[in-house]
Amino acid sequence: MHAQTVSQAYAGIGPTARLGLTELLHRPAPGIAALGPLVCKAPGEMLFAEGEEADSVYEVIRGLLRLHKLLPDGRRQITGFLLAGDLLGLAPSGVYAYTAEAVTPIALRRHKRAAFERRLDEEPDFARHVLRLASDELRAAQEQILLLGRKSAAEKVASFLLQIADRQGTEEGEIELAMTRGDIADYLGLTVETVSRTLTRLKQDALIALRVASRVVIRDRDGLESLAAGECGEE
Amino acid sequence: MHAQTVSQAYAGIGPTARLGLTELLHRPAPGIAALGPLVCKAPGEMLFAEGEEADSVYEVIRGLLRLHKLLPDGRRQITGFLLAGDLLGLAPSGVYAYTAEAVTPIALRRHKRAAFERRLDEEPDFARHVLRLASDELRAAQEQILLLGRKSAAEKVASFLLQIADRQGTEEGEIELAMTRGDIADYLGLTVETVSRTLTRLKQDALIALRVASRVVIRDRDGLESLAAGECGEE
DNA sequence: CGCAAACTTGATGTTGCTCAAGCTAGGTGG
DNA sequence: CCACCTAGCTTGAGCAACATCAAGTTTGCG
Numbered sequence A, B: 001m002h003a004q005t006v007s008q009a010y011a012g013i014g015p016t017a018r019l020g021l022t023e024l025l026h027r028p029a030p031g032i033a034a035l036g037p038l039v040c041k042a043p044g045e046m047l048f049a050e051g052e053e054a055d056s057v058y059e060v061i062r063g064l065l066r067l068h069k070l071l072p073d074g075r076r077q078i079t080g081f082l083l084a085g086d087l088l089g090l091a092p093s094g095v096y097a098y099t100a101e102a103v104t105p106i107a108l109r110r111h112k113r114a115a116f117e118r119r120l121d122e123e124p125d126f127a128r129h130v131l132r133l134a135s136d137e138l139r140a141a142q143e144q145i146l147l148l149g150r151k152s153a154a155e156k157v158a159s160f161l162l163q164i165a166d167r168q169g170t171e172e173g174e175i176e177l178a179m180t181r182g183d184i185a186d187y188l189g190l191t192v193e194t195v196s197r198t199l200t201r202l203k204q205d206a207l208i209a210l211r212v213a214s215r216v217v218i219r220d221r222d223g224l225e226s227l228a229a230g231e232c233g234e235e
Numbered sequence C: 001c002g003c004a005a006a007c008t009t010g011a012t013g014t015t016g017c018t019c020a021a022g023c024t025a026g027g028t029g030g
Numbered sequence D: 001c002c003a004c005c006t007a008g009c010t011t012g013a014g015c016a017a018c019a020t021c022a023a024g025t026t027t028g029c030g
Helices: A019-023 A113-124 A124-148 A153-166 A181-190 A192-204 A219-230 B020-024 B113-122 B124-150 B153-168 B181-188 B190-204 B221-228
Strands: A039-043 A047-050 A054-060 A065-070 A076-082 A101-102 A106-112 A175-177 A207-209 A213-217 B038-041 B047-050 B056-062 B065-070 B075-083 B099-102 B108-110 B174-178 B209-210 B215-218
Touching: A039 A047, A039 A213, A047 A076, A054 A113, A054 B056, A065 B075, A065 B124, A076 A124, A076 A181, A076 B124, A113 A124, A113 A153, A113 B038, A124 A153, A124 A181, A124 A192, A124 B065, A124 B075, A124 B113, A124 B124, A153 A175, A153 A181, A153 A192, A153 A213, A153 A219, A175 A192, A181 B209, A192 A207, A207 B124, B020 B190, B038 B047, B075 B124, B108 B113, B124 B153, B153 B174, B153 B181, B153 B221
Parallel strands: none
Antiparallel strands: A039 A106, A047 A101, A054 A106, A065 A076, A065 A101, A175 A213, A207 A213, B038 B108, B047 B099, B056 B108, B065 B075, B065 B099, B174 B215, B209 B215
8 A cells, every 4th residue: 555645525515625626637647547437326325335445536526415424223423415526435544434325316427546546646736636625624524523512403403504505506595405304413413303393493583484395495694694603592 | 825735633533643744844855944943832822723824734743732613602612632743734724723722731843834835746745645644634523523423421431532542552541631521521522520420430330440530541441442332222 | 196205293201411519639838 | 748729520409402202294206
């Protein structure tokens, strides 16, 4: 083992750089075969499992995936949701640190690990880009640590909705929740029931509207932000 | 802004590579001044604060530091404890993502960000090393996310003790807790009282011994590991 | 149209938090 | 050298937030 590399995709919905990696990966370069194969998965299908040998790096082309870790008794923690542009699967230990599954139909570009690492050594621009991605993921992970360790259920759900809204960038605050309440709960360290009740409460308080379960409208972004930031309980 | 770079030090006590960075940073290299200045801080002193402009990267030479984030009402989440060999302070956004403070007396090597980034571009070995560090931190952060989101108080404390033990590598399981119960609580998403009670309980169950508050002996490593892994409540 | 998965709502339970003392230990000064 | 003083630790009692258990309801798909 020589060229150890980087970057798992945490990308906790946060502002992960969405700069095309494929272009960087496949810039005219002699000696490396062109684009890796495209991989597609249907909702619910697994891309790889925690503990498997990590021989490929994937770039999300389209769709939504979730990453999770499990405890022996089945408790699940989702560590991130990934969108187009995100990178996943590079584990320095040689083993995937989480399971990756499709939430919606997904398409990914698969890159052989060896070629990926060669490129890291040969192209400073590429290495810098990957480093930047890893660093953004780390920042998002720390934000999630703050959320899980110190925020209330309402603060967690508010933070989540704003993250999704920022990532989707849809106008007028209408967002699409492609994942289930169970996925949201396992991402926020809550139960399905608490997520559901909290959304109902946010609706009652006129911070959001819920047309159908998977469509949320942000009615009071300032209020939601203040809640998410933890400015609501008095100090 | 051109050379964007990487790596905050999360290093959640986990198995962060402890390979000397200083050697890599200060390998014979023309054009870059030699070692950066040594910075020292007494216990409780701050190195930098969340939100400050991030113009330096630090390498821990000796001592223990803690990194934390705050909510407006004062709730604190410690995102990591750092030891010799760990790297901290490089934020791609140009602003530190957390506050760094000394727990014990510390010594750090300060590296100007510009020089650090130049070196990243010029030396693939160096970039690979930093990428590796960032990647290990990401893995540790995901482990911490699992802990915070899904583990019980007892499982959290057990995991913490084992992390510390692994990092200290002291023989015969006697470990030194240089941080206070309050620090431990804010790292695990608990209160001081719960940490204290949980340690008392672990002592009663003969998993550990507590000579003085800051010295813990691991009496039953297997039991502790099984607890930390979440194998104790039945499935 | 019917079925199953997902979601919501309610009633009850439990873990860990809050508030409140007392205890311990290490450092300082008399 | 000892006694005090304070920061940190432990322990207890009561409570609140969130989990669990248990129905119902909605939704989307075959």
